[in-house]
Amino acid sequence: xxxxxxxxxxxxERRDVCAILARNITGRIAFARNGEIExxxxxxxxxxxxxxxxxxPDTALSEIGPQGARVGFEVDEIHTTQxxxxxxxxxxxxxxxxxxxxxxxxxxxxxxxxxxxAALALDDQDTQRTEIFRIDxxxxxxxxxx
Numbered sequence: 001x002x003x004x005x006x007x008x009x010x011x012x013e014r015r016d017v018c019a020i021l022a023r024n025i026t027g028r029i030a031f032a033r034n035g036e037i038e039x040x041x042x043x044x045x046x047x048x049x050x051x052x053x054x055x056x057p058d059t060a061l062s063e064i065g066p067q068g069a070r071v072g073f074e075v076d077e078i079h080t081t082q083x084x085x086x087x088x089x090x091x092x093x094x095x096x097x098x099x100x101x102x103x104x105x106x107x108x109x110x111x112x113x114x115x116x117x118a119a120l121a122l123d124d125q126d127t128q129r130t131e132i133f134r135i136d137x138x139x140x141x142x143x144x145x146x
Contacts, residue, residue, distance in 0.1 A: 007082055007145050011143060012141070012142030016142060016144075020077060020087045021089070022046045026075075027073050028040065031070075042055065052112055052134055055133065061095075064133070069092065070092055070093075071092070074088050089139070090140075092138065093135050094135075108134060
């Protein structure tokens with residue numbers, strides 16, 4: 001007799017969570033805006049225990065004040081309905097200002113260029129994405145099936 005039991009989801013170890021964050025470049029950021037929850041897809045790079053991303057100056061993320069904002073961030077690797085991995089990050093999003101935090105901005109810029117070598121260069125296809133952000137990770141958990 002064949003078993004049709006659905007496999008159980010399991011918690012991922014910290015090293016697996018970090019590996020998933022490191023090998024992917026697209027996730028979804030969730031944040032509060034005007035009393036509502038916004039969820040947006042965004043490209044990122046995971047480096048030195050933080051997430052770095054960039055966005056255009058006229059987007060909702062650019063409204064983040066200097067004190068930062070609590071955010072959620074999710075990355076999924078889905079192969080089938082019964083074979084997937086998912087990581088959820090909770091942390092604080094900060095905008096890195098080039099005129100006030102020059103060294104940090106340059107370091108973040110270099111990290112972003114790892115996945116997008118043309119970032120902020122003449123041949124950059126995302127020329128409007130000039131704002132750089134960092135998510136300081138407070139907590140990161142993961143689950144997997146299969």
